[in-house]
Amino acid sequence: MRIKEIAEILEATIEVQGDSLDLEVEAAFGSDLMSDVMAYVKDSVLLLTGLVSPQVIRTAEMMDIKAVVLVRGKKPDRCMVQLAEEKGITLLSTKDTMFVSCGKLYSMGLTGKGVRE
Amino acid sequence: MSGIIRLHFELPGNDLMSAGEASSSVKKKLNQLGINPAAVKKAAIAMYEAEINAIIHAGGGTLAVTITKDRINIVISDHGPGIADLDLAMQEGYSTAPDYIREMGFGAGMGLPNIKRNADRLEIKSAVGQGTTVEITVFF
Numbered sequence: 001m002r003i004k005e006i007a008e009i010l011e012a013t014i015e016v017q018g019d020s021l022d023l024e025v026e027a028a029f030g031s032d033l034m035s036d037v038m039a040y041v042k043d044s045v046l047l048l049t050g051l052v053s054p055q056v057i058r059t060a061e062m063m064d065i066k067a068v069v070l071v072r073g074k075k076p077d078r079c080m081v082q083l084a085e086e087k088g089i090t091l092l093s094t095k096d097t098m099f100v101s102c103g104k105l106y107s108m109g110l111t112g113k114g115v116r117e
Numbered sequence: 118m119s120g121i122i123r124l125h126f127e128l129p130g131n132d133l134m135s136a137g138e139a140s141s142s143v144k145k146k147l148n149q150l151g152i153n154p155a156a157v158k159k160a161a162i163a164m165y166e167a168e169i170n171a172i173i174h175a176g177g178g179t180l181a182v183t184i185t186k187d188r189i190n191i192v193i194s195d196h197g198p199g200i201a202d203l204d205l206a207m208q209e210g211y212s213t214a215p216d217y218i219r220e221m222g223f224g225a226g227m228g229l230p231n232i233k234r235n236a237d238r239l240e241i242k243s244a245v246g247q248g249t250t251v252e253i254t255v256f257f
Contacts, residue, residue, distance in 0.1 A: 037222075
């Protein structure tokens with residue numbers, strides 16, 4: 001699924017465009033805990049989080065995650081935006097909760113693959 | 118790749134905004150050198166968690182990296198409070214981090230286990246009241 005389609009499904013605003021909205025992702029991971037992202041994610045996934053912190057972008061960078069969705073209407077602060085722009089990471093914001101966001105994307109075909117069991 | 122590459126970083130204490138910059142620079146360097154992506158990711162995760170630890174628990178420290186043909190060696194040293202019970206600290210879920218660290222998405226007791234999982238070789242030396250040195254090696 002392309003990042004552009006994910007933004008449409010979640011009626012998300014594009015806070016930072018990143019390298020490409022046409023990039024394809026097959027799987028997603030939802031967590032507010034960045035250490036869990038590093039513990040469980042194996043492949044390049046979409047990250048959904050309610051955490052607003054530059055460390056979200058740092059974690060994405062370390063994990064080769066190219067797109068992040070902020071859930072529950074969270075908006076990135078200036079530091080987060082700046083870092084995402086620098087690293088070419090797409091940053092979206094949706095009013096949906098974590099549960100609803102994940103449910104919508106799962107039902108449209110995104111999987112939980114790429115995660116350590 | 119020929120020769121040995123050495124990199125050195127100061128990790129400023131309690132500067133949560135810049136936490137991760139050293140690891141970011143090293144990851145970029147490894148990618149430029151054409152190191153295989155799986156090894157780069159392992160090194161990046163272990164290094165980033167250790168960098169965060171030094172900044173949040175120990176008020177900063179230093180990060181020294183040596184890259185040779187077949188491995189990366191990362192040494193993170195601090196003069197913080199040290200780890201009283203290393204076996205306990207290595208357990209998933211055990212944490213002494215304050216709440217503001219949790220607000221950054223860390224401090225849930227996954228850091229050291231994450232480092233161990235990604236390091237091919239790990240040595241931790243710690244003395245209470247003196248500090249901690251974490252040495253991580255990842256083979257390419």
